[in-house]
Amino acid sequence: MAISPHFLVIPYPVLGHVNPLVQLSQILAKHGCSITFLNTEFSHKRLNATGAGLDNLKGSGIRFVTLPDGLGPEDDRSDQKKVVRSIKTNMPSMLPKLIQDVNALDVNNKITCIVVTLSMTWALKVAHTLGIKGTLLWPASATTLVLCDCIPRLIDDGVIDSYGIPGRRQKIQLSPNMPSMDTENFPWRGHEKLHFDHLVQEMQTMKLGEWWLCNTTYNLEPAVFSMSPRLLPIGPLMASDSNKSSFWEEDTSCLEWLDEQLPQSVVYVSFGSMAVMDPNQFNELALGIDLLKKPFIWVVRPNDNKVNINAYPHDFHGKRGRTVAWAPQKKILNHPALACFISHCGWNSTVEGVCGGTPFLCWPFAKDQLVNKSYICDVWKVGVGLDKDENGLISKEEIKNKVEQLLGDQNIKARSLRMKELTMNNISKGGQSSKNLEKFIKWAQDVASQTLQVPYNTHYYNITCDDPHTNLLSTTDGQKVSLEAEI
Structure with missing residues (x-):
C-alpha cells in the first residue's frame, strides 16, 4: 500500500x-x-x-x-x-x-x-x-x-x-x-x-x-x-472559484447584474492584483469604457485610489456598467453574457480566460505579460493588442476601435471556443x-x-x-x- x-x-x-x-x-x-x-x-x-x-x-x-x-x-x-x-x-x-x-x-x-x-x-x-x-x-x-x-x-x-x-x-x-x-x-x-x-x-x-x-x-x-x-x-x-483566495472582498452582486445582460454583450476589464496604472492612462481607460457604449464590469482595486491617484475623470459617466473593487473572475469569464476580456495578460488570468472561451484585448504591463500577449495574439490568435499613441498612452479611441474590431471578428470567437475545449480536455x-x-x-x-x-x-x-x-x-x-x- x-x-x-x-x-x-x-x-x-x-x-x-x-x-x-x-x-x-x-x-x-x-x-x-x-x-x-x-x-x-x-x-x-x-x-x-x-x-x-x-x-x-x-x-x-x-x-x-x-x-x-x-x-x-x-x-x-x-x-x-x-x-x-x-x-x-x-x-x-x-x-x-x-x-x-x-x-x-x-x-x-x-x-x-x-x-x-x-x-x-x-x-x-x-x-x-x-x-x-x-x-x-x-x-x-x-x-x-x-x-x-x-x-x-x-x-x-x-x-x-x-x-x-x-x-x-x-x-x-x-x-x-x-x-x-x-x-x-x-x-x-x-x-x-x-x-x-x-x-x-x-x-x-x-x-x-x-x-x-x-x-x-x-x-x-x-x-x-x-x-x-x-x-x-x-x-x-x-x-x-468560491475557494479562491483574495486580499480584497469580492463583489458578488455583479453576478446578479450580469445575469440581466444580453448574451456576449459585456466587456470585462481587470488588470490583476499588482499592475499599477498611470493616472493619465487611467483617465483614458475610463473615457474609453464610456465610448464603447456597452455594458461593462471594471475592476478597480481598493489601493488603486489611494491618495486619489486614480480619481475618475469628471466626464466619466459609467452608467452602463459596474465598477467593483474585486470580482469573482472565473465566474465572470464563464458567464454567457461576457463578450471579451480587457486583460493585463498575467498567466493566471490568461489561463482563466482561455478556459472561459473568452476573446482577449491585450494590455500587458511588464514581465511575462508581454510573452503571454504574443501567445494570445500571434500563436493562439484569440485576441488583439493595443497600440500606444505618440504620448505613450493607449487612447480612448484606440480602446473603442480595438474592442469593436475584436467583437466583430467571428473567427477569433470560434478559435477561443476551440482553445477552451482543447485546454479543458x-x-x-x-x-x-x-x-x-x-x-x-x-x-x-x-x-x-x-x-x-x-x-x-x-x-x-x-x-x-x-x-x-x-x-x-x-x-x-x-x-x-x-x-x-x-x-
Missing part, C-alpha cells in the same frame, strides 16, 4: 503565487495527500480579513501555518525588493523548527516534500539539507520558465549582457518549433540589475527541485516541453494533465515510502496551535540563529 505524501507548500505572498498553490493543494488533498500550507503572518492575516479568504478552505484537509516575514507593520509590502530581501534574511532559519513541530503533530505523517513558488526557492535549500525532496510550482507560462533558464546561454551567445540588456533588438527562437520572441519583451526588461541577479540566482536554486510543475497544457505551449525533463504541465488548475479523465498529475503523485508516494527520518535541531522557535478548529500554527518569539550554524 502506497504511503500518503505530506506536502509543505510555500507560496511567495502575492495572489498570483498563492492562488495556483491553493488550487494545487486542493487537488492533491482530494487525492489523499496531506497538505500543510505556509503563509507569512502578514499575508495570512490579510487573506483571512476578506470574505474570500482562507476560511473558505475549512474542511478541505489543508492545515495552515505561518512564519513572520521579518518586516514590521509600518513597512511597505508593495516594495517587492524589500519583501524578498526580508523573507530570505529571516525565514530560512525558522523553517527547520517549523517542520519539526509540524512533524511532531503526527509522527506517522511527516512532511515528505516541499513545493515552492518563485522567490521562495531558498526553502528548497533548507529541504535539501534536511533530506526532504523539493518541487517548484512555476506561476507563469512554461515558456517564461524556459526563457529564464536559458539566461546563461543567452549571455554566452551575446544576445544579452550580464545585466540582462540585449546587445541589439532582435527576435530569437529558443528552439526551432517555439515562437519567436522579441528581446525587448524579455520578462526581466525594465528592472534594475538587482532584480536580474535575483532571477538568475532563483533559477540556479530551482534546480534543487525534482519537478517544475506548470499551470499550462501541451496544447497551449506544445514546443516548450522538450527543453527540460523537469517540466510537467498539470493545468489548467481549476479549483472552484487536459483535466478530464485520461487527459494529459490528469496523467501528469497522477505521475507526480506516484513519484511523491515513492518518495514518502523511502524518506529517511532526519533529526532536527530544536533551538529555533516554539510553535503552538492557536486555534484547534482551524489547525492554524504560528510562531512565537525565540532565539533566531543562522541556518548554517544549526544544521
Whole structure:
C-alpha cells in the first residue's frame, strides 16, 4: 500500500503565487495527500480579513501555518525588493523548527516534500539539507520558465549582457518549433540589475527541485516541453472559484447584474492584483469604457485610489456598467453574457480566460505579460493588442476601435471556443494533465515510502496551535540563529 505524501507548500505572498498553490493543494488533498500550507503572518492575516479568504478552505484537509516575514507593520509590502530581501534574511532559519513541530503533530505523517513558488526557492535549500525532496510550482507560462533558464546561454551567445540588456533588438527562437520572441519583451526588461541577479540566482536554486510543475497544457505551449525533463504541465488548475483566495472582498452582486445582460454583450476589464496604472492612462481607460457604449464590469482595486491617484475623470459617466473593487473572475469569464476580456495578460488570468472561451484585448504591463500577449495574439490568435499613441498612452479611441474590431471578428470567437475545449480536455479523465498529475503523485508516494527520518535541531522557535478548529500554527518569539550554524 502506497504511503500518503505530506506536502509543505510555500507560496511567495502575492495572489498570483498563492492562488495556483491553493488550487494545487486542493487537488492533491482530494487525492489523499496531506497538505500543510505556509503563509507569512502578514499575508495570512490579510487573506483571512476578506470574505474570500482562507476560511473558505475549512474542511478541505489543508492545515495552515505561518512564519513572520521579518518586516514590521509600518513597512511597505508593495516594495517587492524589500519583501524578498526580508523573507530570505529571516525565514530560512525558522523553517527547520517549523517542520519539526509540524512533524511532531503526527509522527506517522511527516512532511515528505516541499513545493515552492518563485522567490521562495531558498526553502528548497533548507529541504535539501534536511533530506526532504523539493518541487517548484512555476506561476507563469512554461515558456517564461524556459526563457529564464536559458539566461546563461543567452549571455554566452551575446544576445544579452550580464545585466540582462540585449546587445541589439532582435527576435530569437529558443528552439526551432517555439515562437519567436522579441528581446525587448524579455520578462526581466525594465528592472534594475538587482532584480536580474535575483532571477538568475532563483533559477540556479530551482534546480534543487525534482519537478517544475506548470499551470499550462501541451496544447497551449506544445514546443516548450522538450527543453527540460523537469517540466510537467498539470493545468489548467481549476479549483472552484468560491475557494479562491483574495486580499480584497469580492463583489458578488455583479453576478446578479450580469445575469440581466444580453448574451456576449459585456466587456470585462481587470488588470490583476499588482499592475499599477498611470493616472493619465487611467483617465483614458475610463473615457474609453464610456465610448464603447456597452455594458461593462471594471475592476478597480481598493489601493488603486489611494491618495486619489486614480480619481475618475469628471466626464466619466459609467452608467452602463459596474465598477467593483474585486470580482469573482472565473465566474465572470464563464458567464454567457461576457463578450471579451480587457486583460493585463498575467498567466493566471490568461489561463482563466482561455478556459472561459473568452476573446482577449491585450494590455500587458511588464514581465511575462508581454510573452503571454504574443501567445494570445500571434500563436493562439484569440485576441488583439493595443497600440500606444505618440504620448505613450493607449487612447480612448484606440480602446473603442480595438474592442469593436475584436467583437466583430467571428473567427477569433470560434478559435477561443476551440482553445477552451482543447485546454479543458487536459483535466478530464485520461487527459494529459490528469496523467501528469497522477505521475507526480506516484513519484511523491515513492518518495514518502523511502524518506529517511532526519533529526532536527530544536533551538529555533516554539510553535503552538492557536486555534484547534482551524489547525492554524504560528510562531512565537525565540532565539533566531543562522541556518548554517544549526544544521
